[in-house]
Amino acid sequence: MSRPIRSVAVVGRDVPAWLTALALQRAFGRQGVSVTVVELPSALRAVDAVIALPALEGLHRLLGLDESEVLAACSGVYALGQQFANWSRSRPPFVHAYDSQGAALRQVPFLHHWLKARAEGLNVALEDFSLGAAAAKHGRFIVHNDATDSFSKARNGYHLDAQSYVRLLRQKAMAAGAQRVAGTLDRVARTPTGVASVTLNGGASIAADLFVDASGPDAVLAGRALEVPFESWSSWFPCDRILAASGPRLKPLPAMSRISAFGAGWMGMFPLQDRTPVVAAYDSRRISDEEMARTASVLAGMALGDAVVSPLAVGCRAAPWTGNCVAIGEAATCLEPLDAAPLHMIHLGISHLITLFPVDADNLLEAQPYNEAVLSHARNLRDFQIAHYRLNQRLDESFWDGARAAEPPPGLAYKLDLFAARGAVALYEDETFQEENWISILIGHGLIPRGHDPQADAMPREEQIQSFQRMLGFIAGEVREMPSIEAQLELFAPPPSSASF
DSSP: OOOOOOEEEEEEOHHHHHHHHHHHHHHHGGGTOEEEEEEOOOOOOTTOEEEEOTHHHHHHHHHTOOHHHHHHHTTOEEEOEEEEESSBSSSOOEEEESSOOSOOBTTBOHHHHHHHHHHTTOOOOGGGGOHHHHHHHTTBOOOOOHHHHHHOOOOOEEEEEHHHHHHHHHHHHHHHTOEEEEOOEEEEEEOSSSEEEEEETTSOEEEOSEEEEEOGGGOIIIIIITOOOEEEOTTTOOOOEEEEEEEOOOSSOOSSEEEEEETTEEEEEOOOSSOEEEEEEEOTTTSOHHHHHHHHHHHHTSOOOOOEEEEOOOEEESOSEETTEEEOGGGTEEOOSSTTHHHHHHHHHHHHHHHTOOSOTTOOTTHHHHHHHHHHHHHHHHHHHHHHHHTOBOTTOHHHHHHHHSOOOHHHHHHHHHHHHHSOOOOOTTOSSOHHHHHHHHHHTTOOOSOOOGGGGGSOHHHHHHHHHHHHHHHHHHHHHSOBHHHHHHTTSOOOOOOOO
């Protein structure tokens, strides 16, 4: 007879711990499952931000988190995509918008009509046919209607203040019934296959049927206690340090983040309502922490406050779910803070854990499909990040020459070869980014297919030109009518307090 899971201990800190606790409490609390967060000291700094893909909105909705409340509490800003600058010495910046490009003509995907027109002299960028990219470049918020929804897949992600987001998640999780025990970890008692209990300094001991390691790169359960092997991906990711800092608020507020490459790595700016978080990933063998701090100020074009530095080791645990312990977020997979990957891996781990929540505490058969799915998602997201490095065109710089020369994983190599040949995107199972996202970064980084679908040739040139003009006119008209990001955020601003005399 099976024994159901009755208790879950989430051992960790910050966003991974409290987002997991809130999700598990919402999903299983009413079924008698107790959720306890063993909260370790926070690793967040005042400069830190959370960068989220559009998928977070769906998770928030399931968890009962109202978008207006999150934005107001976390100084949040909408992000319609990411702009990549200086990844090539000759090509202009491009926008990876969370949107599609153009609309199919005569049932032939728009990309192939654009490729045909480009070969015949068209000098309009593919992103100019994206409503999301146009809105992002003009700092606008997309108000959806029947016309935009029939033309575009545009959605928005978010930038959030990390410490405020954790406070909100903690409040919501505990209001939903999750318990909290705070302290520093003293020891972990093991069973032959997993974790029996954790003990904090001071003597508090917590046992559970299921443990979640949400301790970030420290991986105090999966790594230190259970010694699950870590597979390094450093051969594709030459950066080994992360610098975080913060500068003044940008005016007007942009509708996207900006990712700028430089000689020893890249730097991102992720605007919030009250400040501008800055994150740089770099190779410490080529640039010192002190020089990186100075370089970040120059690249950002603003004075930055005190910078904090942390190590970066990109890779994954061989088995995120081992025994009765499930590693979530960076305890399982460490990726660069590019393309909003770290938070999305937390989201994926939580979603799969809820879907595969064990039915028998003594026979955790769900571990195998969980590991297969999470590792598949992690490797596909890893490949999306590698593509940025592989396709860089910063020639005669050793850092970037080495990144470009690194042999890509086989799945990515095939994807790049197929796209270069005929503009087709090979999508695998468990992809975070879909065809339009791959097209955006591949074209943006300069990988222009040699050929196009011959069905595009059946459309007369004059008809094609008129269709292009209609699309560009539609986009321009819609963007003119859109509110600015600032105007949209003002809808969620708390009313000014009235002074009493």
